[in-house]
Amino acid sequence: MPEVEPAEPRDDQALLVFDGRCGFCRRFVRRWQQLTGERVVYRPFYEDAANPLPAVAPAALREAVHLRLPDGRIVAGADAVAELGAFTADDSRLPIYRALHRHVPGVAPLSRLGYRVVARHRRLFDRLTRTFVGPDLRRPRQVLVRWLFLRMLGLCALAATISWWVQLDGLIGARGIAPAADYLAEVSRVAAAEGWSSLETLLRVPTLAWDSASDAALHELCALAALGSLMLFLNVLPGVGLLFAWLGYLSLVSVGQVFMGYQWDALLLESLFCAFFLVPWRGGLRPGLARERAPSWAGVWLARLLVVKLVFLSGVVKLLSDDPVWADLSALDYHYWTQPLPAPTSWSAHYAPAWLHDLSIRVMFAIELVLPWFVLVGLRRLRYLTAYAIFALMLAIGLTGNYGYFNLLTVTLAIMLFDDGAVRALVPPRLRAKVPDSHEFAHRRPRLAWRAPVALLATALALLSVTSFVRRIDRDAAPSALVDALRLTAPLHLAQGYGLFATMTTDRPEIELAGSADGVDWRPYRFTWKAGALDETPSYTGPHMPRLDWQMWFSALAGECRRSPWYLAFARRLLEGSPPVLALLADDPFPEGPPRFLRSELWYYSFTTPSERAETGHVWHREPAGRLFCPTLELDGGRLRAVGR
Numbered sequence: 001m002p003e004v005e006p007a008e009p010r011d012d013q014a015l016l017v018f019d020g021r022c023g024f025c026r027r028f029v030r031r032w033q034q035l036t037g038e039r040v041v042y043r044p045f046y047e048d049a050a051n052p053l054p055a056v057a058p059a060a061l062r063e064a065v066h067l068r069l070p071d072g073r074i075v076a077g078a079d080a081v082a083e084l085g086a087f088t089a090d091d092s093r094l095p096i097y098r099a100l101h102r103h104v105p106g107v108a109p110l111s112r113l114g115y116r117v118v119a120r121h122r123r124l125f126d127r128l129t130r131t132f133v134g135p136d137l138r139r140p141r142q143v144l145v146r147w148l149f150l151r152m153l154g155l156c157a158l159a160a161t162i163s164w165w166v167q168l169d170g171l172i173g174a175r176g177i178a179p180a181a182d183y184l185a186e187v188s189r190v191a192a193a194e195g196w197s198s199l200e201t202l203l204r205v206p207t208l209a210w211d212s213a214s215d216a217a218l219h220e221l222c223a224l225a226a227l228g229s230l231m232l233f234l235n236v237l238p239g240v241g242l243l244f245a246w247l248g249y250l251s252l253v254s255v256g257q258v259f260m261g262y263q264w265d266a267l268l269l270e271s272l273f274c275a276f277f278l279v280p281w282r283g284g285l286r287p288g289l290a291r292e293r294a295p296s297w298a299g300v301w302l303a304r305l306l307v308v309k310l311v312f313l314s315g316v317v318k319l320l321s322d323d324p325v326w327a328d329l330s331a332l333d334y335h336y337w338t339q340p341l342p343a344p345t346s347w348s349a350h351y352a353p354a355w356l357h358d359l360s361i362r363v364m365f366a367i368e369l370v371l372p373w374f375v376l377v378g379l380r381r382l383r384y385l386t387a388y389a390i391f392a393l394m395l396a397i398g399l400t401g402n403y404g405y406f407n408l409l410t411v412t413l414a415i416m417l418f419d420d421g422a423v424r425a426l427v428p429p430r431l432r433a434k435v436p437d438s439h440e441f442a443h444r445r446p447r448l449a450w451r452a453p454v455a456l457l458a459t460a461l462a463l464l465s466v467t468s469f470v471r472r473i474d475r476d477a478a479p480s481a482l483v484d485a486l487r488l489t490a491p492l493h494l495a496q497g498y499g500l501f502a503t504m505t506t507d508r509p510e511i512e513l514a515g516s517a518d519g520v521d522w523r524p525y526r527f528t529w530k531a532g533a534l535d536e537t538p539s540y541t542g543p544h545m546p547r548l549d550w551q552m553w554f555s556a557l558a559g560e561c562r563r564s565p566w567y568l569a570f571a572r573r574l575l576e577g578s579p580p581v582l583a584l585l586a587d588d589p590f591p592e593g594p595p596r597f598l599r600s601e602l603w604y605y606s607f608t609t610p611s612e613r614a615e616t617g618h619v620w621h622r623e624p625a626g627r628l629f630c631p632t633l634e635l636d637g638g639r640l641r642a643v644g645r
Contacts, residue, residue: 008041012039012070013038013039013040013041013070014039014041014069014070014083014084014087015043015053015067016029016040016041016042016043016066016067016068016080017044017045017052017053017056017065017066017068018042018065019061019062019065020045022122024125024126024129025065025122027126027129027135027136027137030137031137031138031139032084034138034139034439035088036084036087040087045058045061045062047062053066053068053074055074056074056076060076063119064077064119065080065081066080067080067083067084077116077119078108078111078112078114078115079108081097081111082097082101082108082111083098085098131381132381132382133379134380134381134421136421138439140380140421141294141420141439142294142295142416142420142438143291143295143420143441144420144423144435144436144438145295145415145416145418145419145420145423146278146280146295147288147290148415148423149278149303149412149415149416150232150235150238150242150275150279151235152408152411153271153275153409154229154230154231154232154233154234154241154245155408156268156271156408156412156543157225157229157232157249157268157272158229158230159408159543160265160268160404160405160545161222161225161226161229161252162226163405163543163544163545164252164256164547165226167259167547167548168215168218168222168252169215169583170578170581170582170583171256171259171547171584172218172256172257173215173218174214174215175580175581176573176580176581177259177566177570177581178257178258178259178569179213180218180256181213181214183255183257184209187205203492204491205255205491206254206491206492207251207254208221208224208247209221209254209255218252221248221251224244224247224251225244225245225248225252227248228242228243228245228247229241229245231245232245232279235286236286237285238279238280238287242272242276243276245272246269246273246276249269250269250492250493253265253493258566259548259551259566262545263496263498263499263500264403264545265493266493266498267310267409267496267498268405269493269494270493270496271306271409271412273493274302274303274461275299276299277296277454278295278296278299278303289436291438291441292441292442292444293443293444293446294441294443294445296454296458298455298458299458300416301458302458302462302465303413304416304417306465307375307386307390307413307414307416308372308376309465309497309498311367311368311371311390312369312469313469313472313473313497313498313499314368314498314499314500315364315367315368315369316368317500317502318331318365320473320502321503323502323503325506326503329357329361330357331361331504332357332360333350334506335501336349336401337508337606338504338506340401340530340550340553341401341402341530341538341549341553342400342402342531342538343399343538343540344537344538344539344540345400346538346607347538347613347619349400351607351610360396364393368393371385371386371389371390374386375417380419380422383418384417384418387415387417390410390411390414390417391411391414394414395407402541404541404543404545405543408543420438423435461494461495463482464482464485464486464489464494467482467486467495468495468496468497469497471483471486471497472497472498472499507604507606508556508605509559509602509603509604510530510531510552510602510603510604510622511555511601511629512600512601513525513574513599513600514601515574515590515594515595515596515598516599517595517596517597518596519596519597522599523589523590524589525585525589526586526587527548527549527552528546528549528585528586529546529549530546530552530553533620534616534618535616535617535619535620536619536620538619546584548584555567555629556602556629559602559629560629561600561630567630568630568633571598571600571630571633571640572635572640574594574598575594575595575635575640576594576635577590577594596635597632598634599632600629601624601629602625602627602628602629603622604623604625605620605621606620606621606622607619607620608620608621631643631644
């Protein structure tokens, strides 16, 4: 730690004298130097040196810090710490602690008592501080963290957009399963019947596709979102790129219907909106680190609150669901083979020792229910611990299952739990000199005319987020006014309630689709990712989110096609031989033309045992469910009809 250089104070400067032998004191002095700048001169006191305050006995100087004010008065201990608030280098920072210390009864005596306790046990408190906060007590900076977070967020948005883009025609295109144009036409009919204004209609379905929902227009929205994501990733006009990414992806989610109804779509939109409070809006074409503009604390804490909400709710919903397999810690006996899209490692994970499954669940609950609260206590190293635990949890989930870009997005959000000091510490020592120390940057805070509305908007967003958090736990606990505001803004996905794996499925129904030209010879349709052939090992999808395969899993859980309206539209497109829909599958079993009949059988799948796999090479075992998922269908005059009716 560098020495504090003694200096003679000017008439307009205060002088703070502290025990030069006290490492604990020196760490706090570095923090005060950061806050007060040149308005206070800091001088260590040593017994063999001249006394900088002749009016104060050396023994007193060893026991407590002393502050000589410009008017000549000398205050010590807790009173000196309180008075330092009047010398912060930032004129807009209010000396709140000094005001409380001076004017609120009871604060000053408690402060003095606390100071004496700490001063008498400096070594203990120094050890505790270094353990839970770290050796550097200067106010943490998030310049490097912001840079990294925005780059990663741009990458997540780009992956999500491209994944959706390659599926768009088959899902919501003109010849897709659920055409966006038909959906918006239906919304328009409802709006006319209900008497909605144009603004109300736009707020309920916020999308640029109102101008046109043609295939070309939808592809343009994908291009807008992808361009914005790429700009954000490359740090080229990142504010504009963020706006493009959010507006484009919101427009796609709003018309994506059932295929865009996943929690991580909402999470991505909420993350992008939080980033509006962090992105540097000035700095030219390539703002770099935007050294002059410190990240908004509103943005930092909105992102951290989002992490707390996401992780804690994922744990608490498991408890509130009263699911017996979570209660008896047996959930992992089912998870690996019943999850929507298993990974290549899922079979091996399923047959891991029972004690490892039990330990994994206990650790998961600790991460989800306990560690998120460390984010709020102000102890940096506990916050870092939470981030590392989230990284480990996301890695475990990502290695044993396929959840699209969700794991990458959650890791990106957890980056905001760090500060620049932690980021630089992760850089190898030989390269660390190339990473700038953001404590050396001269930040300029925006004017109050800019900060005030930003603070109000951030406060409103935080209230909405807390409301969504409370309602996920108890729907009747939140104030009605906040609930109404949450409902009004729900289509914008500004604040959502999350909760992953609230209940664990304990069986795996799968739909086998087959077509036939004559009703006798049946050929199955093969999906790229979902379970099908018994000898087919599951694959990794990476950040790609195969929406059709996921929806097939949800529909199979529903048990019959009447509970999945989209499925009948899917069946119609297969009987029509729609090219964009067929492109969503692994192959087309009817290259000569679409089949006449479509059959949907229900099977129950499970992993084979180790001996069965060694003998047959099969990953899956299946048994008939004893019922059809849907009656055999055909097209009659352009309309779906159950055969035999």
